[in-house]
Amino acid sequence: MESNPEIEYNLLIESEQGQAVVELGQEQGWLDKYRHLLDTATRLTLLPRNDGLPFVSVALNGTKRWIYFSRVVGRMNTEERIRLYAIGWQDTINGKNVKSLLWIYSDGSVECADEPNFADYLNISGQIG
Amino acid sequence: MAATITIRVDYGAGPTTSGSITGIDLISADNAANSLANRVANPITVGDLSYEKWLKAYVEAAPDNKVENFQVWGDGAVDANTTLYIGSTGSANYTTPVDTTSAVATTDFTVCTSGSKFSWSSGSINGVGAVSDYLVFQLDTDEGAGVGNWTQETISYSYDES
Numbered sequence: 221m222e223s224n225p226e227i228e229y230n231l232l233i234e235s236e237q238g239q240a241v242v243e244l245g246q247e248q249g250w251l252d253k254y255r256h257l258l259d260t261a262t263r264l265t266l267l268p269r270n271d272g273l274p275f276v277s278v279a280l281n282g283t284k285r286w287i288y289f290s291r292v293v294g295r296m297n298t299e300e301r302i303r304l305y306a307i308g309w310q311d312t313i314n315g316k317n318v319k320s321l322l323w324i325y326s327d328g329s330v331e332c333a334d335e336p337n338f339a340d341y342l343n344i345s346g347q348i349g
Numbered sequence: 350m351a352a353t354i355t356i357r358v359d360y361g362a363g364p365t366t367s368g369s370i371t372g373i374d375l376i377s378a379d380n381a382a383n384s385l386a387n388r389v390a391n392p393i394t395v396g397d398l399s400y401e402k403w404l405k406a407y408v409e410a411a412p413d414n415k416v417e418n419f420q421v422w423g424d425g426a427v428d429a430n431t432t433l434y435i436g437s438t439g440s441a442n443y444t445t446p447v448d449t450t451s452a453v454a455t456t457d458f459t460v461c462t463s464g465s466k467f468s469w470s471s472g473s474i475n476g477v478g479a480v481s482d483y484l485v486f487q488l489d490t491d492e493g494a495g496v497g498n499w500t501q502e503t504i505s506y507s508y509d510e511s
Binding site: 224225226244246248250251289290291 | 350351353507508
């Protein structure tokens with residue numbers, strides 16, 4: 221597997237302490253750099269870098285804590301890979317951790333689920349004689 | 350740029366680490382080759398096990414923060430009279446691959462489906478050269494296994510990047 225799919229979004233962090241746009245994939249250590257904003261974030265928004273993709277915004281009212289990461293899935297022998305984006309929130313409700321996650325696909329489709337659904341990749345071969 | 354993660358194979362006593370791979374062969378030899386010729390030259394005798402295959406993820410270009418949550422899963426089926434085993438162990442736990450019953454690859458891969466993924470590596474990695482835990486495969490063949498090509502197995506894998 222070689223290079224991974226490039227990141228197609230920037231991340232807008234809005235908080236009580238101000239706001240910042242993170243150039244995802246180009247800002248090493250942004251979790252620490254923007255910790256002061258993330259700890260009091262009121263909204264996270266994925267801002268597309270290219271036309272044709274939607275923005276996806278999550279409000280973090282009350283005690284909601286943000287969730288953001290991207291997920292790469294790849295086919296080893298064809299170099300085929302996709303990148304999904306997960307954005308959402310989690311909170312402790314009645315002593316239980318509850319979360320809501322949106323998965324954004326490369327074509328802009330959005331799925332609300334704990335885990336995304338997509339095709340299988342990676343091929344393994346054997347020979348029996 | 351986004352992180353670049355490759356999959357590599359460790360083999361031999363050293364171990365020797367391959368470059369980025371595009372597939373693996375489960376055969377009667379311990380190597381990182383992936384070709385029809387390699388499989389034809391090193392078939393598994395019916396009723397025997399393949400050599401283990403030790404895989405790891407390798408950071409070629411660093412992420413902004415980390416990569417983690419490596420998982421693999423399949424379609425829930427392999428050729429009749431064969432069993433594909435999977436397992437994982439820490440990156441410091443390499444042992445020379447064997448063609449006897451694996452102490453690591455002990456989970457039947459057919460139970461690792463999209464609804465029940467196999468978690469491959471604990472913790473996170475971030476720097477260039479960092480590696481994940483090992484993912485180990487081994488193919489077991491029963492006496493009734495068909496001779497010839499074992500149907501290529503498609504396996505999904507994923508990791509999270511932040």
